Amino acid sequence: MTNFTGKTLSWEWKGGVCELGLHREPCNEIGSEMLEEFERFAAALERAFEEGCAVIIYSQLKPGFSAGADLRELYSRSRDVPVAERVAGVREFLERIHKVLNTLDASPLTTIAAVHGVTFGGGLELALACDLIIADKMARFCFPELRLGLIPGFGGIPRLKRDLGNAVVRDLLLTGRSINATKAASVGLVSQLVAEGQALNVARATAAQIKKFDRKTSATTKQSVKPMPYADVRQEIGLFCELLARPAVDEGLRKFVESADVLPYLP
Amino acid sequence: MPTLEQTTEEILTLAAAHFKVPREQLSPDDDFFKKLKIDSLQALELLTRLEHHFSVELPDYELQGVSDFRTLAERIQARL
Numbered sequence: 001m002t003n004f005t006g007k008t009l010s011w012e013w014k015g016g017v018c019e020l021g022l023h024r025e026p027c028n029e030i031g032s033e034m035l036e037e038f039e040r041f042a043a044a045l046e047r048a049f050e051e052g053c054a055v056i057i058y059s060q061l062k063p064g065f066s067a068g069a070d071l072r073e074l075y076s077r078s079r080d081v082p083v084a085e086r087v088a089g090v091r092e093f094l095e096r097i098h099k100v101l102n103t104l105d106a107s108p109l110t111t112i113a114a115v116h117g118v119t120f121g122g123g124l125e126l127a128l129a130c131d132l133i134i135a136d137k138m139a140r141f142c143f144p145e146l147r148l149g150l151i152p153g154f155g156g157i158p159r160l161k162r163d164l165g166n167a168v169v170r171d172l173l174l175t176g177r178s179i180n181a182t183k184a185a186s187v188g189l190v191s192q193l194v195a196e197g198q199a200l201n202v203a204r205a206t207a208a209q210i211k212k213f214d215r216k217t218s219a220t221t222k223q224s225v226k227p228m229p230y231a232d233v234r235q236e237i238g239l240f241c242e243l244l245a246r247p248a249v250d251e252g253l254r255k256f257v258e259s260a261d262v263l264p265y266l267p
Numbered sequence: 268m269p270t271l272e273q274t275t276e277e278i279l280t281l282a283a284a285h286f287k288v289p290r291e292q293l294s295p296d297d298d299f300f301k302k303l304k305i306d307s308l309q310a311l312e313l314l315t316r317l318e319h320h321f322s323v324e325l326p327d328y329e330l331q332g333v334s335d336f337r338t339l340a341e342r343i344q345a346r347l
Contacts, residue, residue, distance in 0.1 A: 027308065063308045118308060138315050142327075177326040180315050 001051055004044070008034040011041060016053040017207045018045075018109075023060040030122045030154075031070030035097055042103040049108050053215055054207040057130060058114040058200045065113070065139070068121025069153070075253045087241050090153075094237045097122075097154050105129040105159070106228050108219035110210045114203035115139045116196075120178070125154035128163065131222060134206065135181040135190040136199040142178035148252035153240040158232035164188055268347055274321075275340035281320055282313065282336070295337040317343060 001013040008024035020041060022028040030038075045055065059065045078086045104111055104126075113127035116136035124141050127133050143160075145152050151173075152160075160169050168187045172179070185193040194202045210218065243249060269277070275295045283290040286303040293302060305313065311327070317339075318325055323346040333339055 118311065137319065138312060140311055140315055175326065175328070177328055178311065179324070180318050182319070183324060 001048055002044070004037075004040060006037040006040070009037050009041065011044070013048075013052070016051060016211055017204070018048065018052060018055045019204075020055060020057045021060045022057070022066060025061065026067075027061060027063040027118055028059055028066035028123065029070035029072070030066065030068065030097070030126075031073040032093070034070075035093065035100070038100045039096065042100045045103060045107055045109065049215070049219075052109050053213075053218070054210045055104075055107070055109050055111045055130075056114055056200070056203045056207055057111070057126065058203065059116065062117070064117025064123070065115040065119040066123025066126060067118050068123045068125075068144075071148070071253060072257050075257045078250070078253065083245050087245050090244055091237065091241050094153050094240065098233055098237065101126065101129040101155050102228070102230070102233070105155075105226070108215070108222065110207075110218055110222065112203045112206060114199040116199050120144060121152065121156075122154045125152055125156035125159065128156060128159040131226065132191045132206065133184075133189060134192045134194060134199050134203045135184060136196055137181050137193060138196050139181040139184070139190075139199075140178045141172075141181075141184050141189065142176065143172050144176050144178075146173065146176045148256060149246060149248040150243050150252070151236070151240055153236065155229075155233040155236060157236055158229035161232070162227065162229055269344075271337075271340055271344050274344050274347070275337055277320070278317065278336055278340055278343070281316060285313070285316060293336070295340070296335050298334045299336055299339065300334055321347060323347060 003012045004010060009020060009022050011018055011020040024034055077089065111130040112132045112134060113130040114134045115127055116139050119127055119139055120142045121144055124143060143152050143156060151157060164187060181190055181193055184190040192202055279293045280290060282299065282303055283293055286305065288303055314325060314327060314330065321343050323343060325342060325346060329342050333342060
C-alpha cells in the first residue's frame with residue numbers, strides 16, 4: 001500500500017484508509033493525464049483488499065470536486081481529424097475510464113466521495129461510482145452533456161438509474177440543470193449533507209466507523225446491495241460514440257471552448 | 268411574502284457580504300458579474316447561496332441572460 005504523488009492526483013494510505021486527492025487546475029477536468037493517474041490508482045486499489053478498508057476521494061481545489069471531462073482537450077484533439085479516427089480515439093479513452101470506474105464501483109473496499117462545489121458531468125460520474133457521497137452544502141450536481149449534443153459517457157446514466165428514481169434521473173438528464181446539495185440529499189443522491197468545508201472531515205469519521213467492521217462482511221454486503229450495471233455501461237459507450245460522430249457535437253464543443261460567455265458552465 | 272424590493276435588498280446584502288464588496292457600492296440595476304468581479308464558477312456559488320437563503324430551487328437555465336440584481340430578484344420572487 002504505497003503512496004503516490006502525481007501531477008493531477010495523489011493518494012495516501014492511513015491506517016487502512018486511502019485518501020485520494022484530486023488537484024488538477026482549474027477544477028479537476030478529466031483528460032488523458034488524469035486518466036493515466038487514475039489507472040495507476042485503480043491498479044493499486046485492486047492490490048489493496050488485504051489491508052485496506054475504505055477509500056475517500058476528494059478535491060484539493062477550491063472550485064469543486066470536478067467539472068467533468070476535459071472538453072478543451074477533446075476539442076483540440078478532434079479538430080481537423082477525420083470523424084472515424086476521432087470516434088476511435090474517444091472510444092479508447094472511454095474504455096479506459098470505464099475500466100477505472102468499474103474497478104472503483106466494484107471494489108471490495110467501501111468508497112466515499114467527499115464533494116464540494118462543482119460536481120458536474122464526469123465528476124458526478126466519478127462520485128456515482130463510489131458507495132457513499134458526502135456533500136458540503138455548497139456542492140452542486142449536474143449532467144450538462146446534452147448541451148453539447150452528447151450524453152454522459154463515463155457510465156453516469158446506468159449508475160444514476162441504479163441509484164435514483166426515474167423522475168429525478170429524467171429531470172437531471174433532460175433539463176441539464178444543476179441541483180444543490182440539499183436537493184441532492186432529498187432525492188437520495190447524497191447520503192450525508194454537511195457544513196461548508198466539512199465534507200472531508202465527515203468522510204474521515206465515516207471511514208473510521210467503516211473500519212470497525214469485518215472486511216469480508218462489508219464486501220459481501222456491498223456485493224448484495226450494489227449491482228454492477230456492466231451491460232448498460234457498455235451500451236452507453238456505443239451510444240456516446242454514435243452521437244459524437246454528428247456535426248452538431250463539433251459545433252457544441254467549439255461553442256463551449258471558444259465561448260467568451262461568463263457562464264460557459266451553465267447549460 | 269416579501270416584496271420585490273425586499274428580495275432585491277436581501278440579495279444585495281448577501282452578495283456584498285459574501286464577495287466582500289461594500290453594500291453601498293451595489294444597486295439593483297448593476298451587472299453582478301462586473302460589480303462583484305465573479306466568474307462562472309463563482310456565479311454558481313452565488314446561485315447556491317441564494318437557493319439556501321431563500322429556500323428555493325432556481326434552475327440555472329433561468330439565469331441565462333440575467334446579469335442584474337433586480338432581474339435575479341424577479342426570478343427568485345417567482346419561486347417564493
